[in-house]
Amino acid sequence: MSTKDESTRDDAVAYPLLAAATGATPSRRPVWFMRQAGRSLPEYRKVREGIGMLQSCFRPDLVCEITLQPVRRHRTDAAILFSDIVVPLKAAGIDLDIVSGIGPVIEQPVRDAAAVAAMPELDPEQVAPVAEAVRMLRGELPAGVALIGFSGAPFTLASYLVEGGPSRNHERTKALMYSDPDTWNALLGKLGDIAITFLRAQAEAGAQAFQLFDSWAGALSLADYRTYVQPHSERVFAALRESAPALPAFHFGVGTGELLGAMGEAGADVVGVDWRTPLDVAVGRVGPGRALQGNLDPAVLMADRGTVEAQVRRVVAEGDAAVAAGATGHVFNLGHGVLPATDPDVLTRVVDLVHEL
Amino acid sequence: MSTKDESTRDDAVAYPLLAAATGATPSRRPVWFMRQAGRSLPEYRKVREGIGMLQSCFRPDLVCEITLQPVRRHRTDAAILFSDIVVPLKAAGIDLDIVSGIGPVIEQPVRDAAAVAAMPELDPEQVAPVAEAVRMLRGELPAGVALIGFSGAPFTLASYLVEGGPSRNHERTKALMYSDPDTWNALLGKLGDIAITFLRAQAEAGAQAFQLFDSWAGALSLADYRTYVQPHSERVFAALRESAPALPAFHFGVGTGELLGAMGEAGADVVGVDWRTPLDVAVGRVGPGRALQGNLDPAVLMADRGTVEAQVRRVVAEGDAAVAAGATGHVFNLGHGVLPATDPDVLTRVVDLVHEL
DSSP: OOOHHHHHHHHHHOOOHHHHTSSOOSSSBBBBOOOEEEEEEHHHHHHHHOOOOOHTTTTTHHHHHHHHHHHHHHHHHHEEEOOOOOHHHHTTTEEEEETTTTTTESSSOOOOOHHHHHHHOGGGGGGGHHHHHHHHHHHOOOOTOOEEEEOOHHHHHHHHHHHSOOSSSOOHHHHHHOOOHHHOOOOOOOOHHHHHHHHHHHHHHHEEEEEOOTGGGGSSSSHHHIIIIHHHHHHHHHHHHHHHHTTTTEEOOOTOTHHHHHHHHHSSSEEEETTTSSSHHHHHHHHHTTTEEEEGGGGGGOOOOOHHHHHHHHHHHHHHHHHHOOOSSEEEEEESSOOOTOOOHHHHHHHOOOHHO | OOOHHHHHHHHHHOOOOHHHHHHHHHSOOOOTTOOSSSSSOOOHHHHTTOOOOHHHHTTHHHHHHHHHHHHHHHHEEEEOOOOOOHHHHHHHHHOEEETTTTTTEESSOOSSSSHHOOOOOOOOOHHHHHHHHHHHHHHHHTTTTEEEEEEEEHHHHHHHHHSSSSSSHHHHHHHHHHOOOHHHHHHHHHHHHHHHHEEEEHHTTOEEEEEEOOGGGHHHHHIIIIIHHHHHHHHHHHHHHHHOTTTTTEETTTTTTGHHHHHHHHTTTTEEEEEEEEEHHHHHHHOOOEEEEEEEOOOGGGGGGGHHHHHHHHHHHHHHHHHHHSSEEEEEEEEOOTTTTHHHHHHHHHHHHHHHO
């Protein structure tokens, strides 16, 4: 344990992201952007030419290059592993594809006990290319830039599997959840196992933190989140704390203003906040003892320079207010992923401004 | 004034919805469902066969019949005028259509000062078929069932016009809002005028309450809502209070947990709450002196009978707690519109249960 504690402390000094995430004092306010590696960058569109999304997620050289692109360009304090939420499902052998303009499409949606029983497990060997990319990245990343691993959370993975793809209302998912809790819990248990295996593989290969994305949890009421979802996310965080205690755990979902406290309690060190809830309000819901991440509206980046600057300053001020109110740190980020139409120069200017303030 | 006050008081006695909305004591807890008139009903699908959505909204006989269908079937305490959010825009002469599977499609999106200047006004004559439907409905509705009029709010109408149709991120809308506040305010001013004219036509024809739907306002942070949107919604409420003071004003948008206080302050007598925010939490944000409406998750209606009943009981209990905490009433509703796949018998059972509790 003591070596692990020391490695955390050393890392916290060297990496602003890890410092802010663990209650230490960062040398500067860390900033990164969800979906920073992706379609907003011309160099990304170039290397992806003719290569399918899923295909690219299993090529270590491409994952490494794409993950590095925004770090080179924007000088962010973290790299987020380039991947997709369905990558561990694909790796485990579930028949799915990512269709341009739609998103993930599951060949055989999982909607009953038999389908859940038939779901494969994930063998770490099946995500070896991702682990290889993580190892490459640790050799390539500039000093002080932390590598964040990534997995979808059980609920969000379940929504894709049950609906068969992206969904506006998640109604089949909720119908299964309400009507057949045993099957539901079996499904989320299996998906929790997959997330654990996927995150452990990344941690063992050198990821320095991880974010569990529960992208669609915000579709749930607080009561339903606590009953049907939180225990499964909690198990993922507990398993990672057991096997990789030095890695700070980030947790985020869009539209989760009412769930922030429960998502923190699930085991997150850093709770991501979407742009709808001001950080100085969020701290009251999360409670003291955890850091906050966020939360500039990604659409603000489409605005003029003066508006972007004013809104960045507002978020930084609210982050400071949150820290004064008991949050253990503030990681600057957007309140959701980078929109594909974003001008990358605007992102670079945001990074510079956050570092200046 | 005194006649108006008396008519309000008399109506409040005779109509549970109006009583709950105006701080009087309803004879029973009123219940209706957003989008209760529509695709969940086989009798709706039958009368709409071969008739386009917009076409049906301008045929008084059809509007009347479709508005009555859920009242007959479910015995709700209110009828919501069957219409669409873009109806007043279409009536004013804006070139648009409702495309099945997509939603409204605007032929020429409105994205600059010239396009805003060229926007037509709405003449009350252009919505005469809607007013005619309202008059027919007042003759047909059963005793005690109130007729709620309906308009889109300026922000939500603007999002359709600027984006050219439904949008996930509203990024063009926000870009215009941030970058060119003069054009933005001119646009929302014109849309406010259209909403006022549309609602006044309904009020004069006999609507007994109205709901201003700001469906997409929940995409905004509180700070942006207050700066760019609230003044325009406020003007609509003020104009209706001036010309139709007896009509309680309802206001709703999905995902507006952080905006509930500001939406009440805009001038709503009844603040609609989506299912994410428990009513006994919502009352703290709205403050005392207004009624609340909501907020069963529409997806719950896909669940088994026991789950539906338990969740209805929870919402009713939270509504009671909200009233105990200062809300002036509780109107039972869903936290969003009825999903098309909903079994109508489940809706009928919900009405019965709410009336029993």
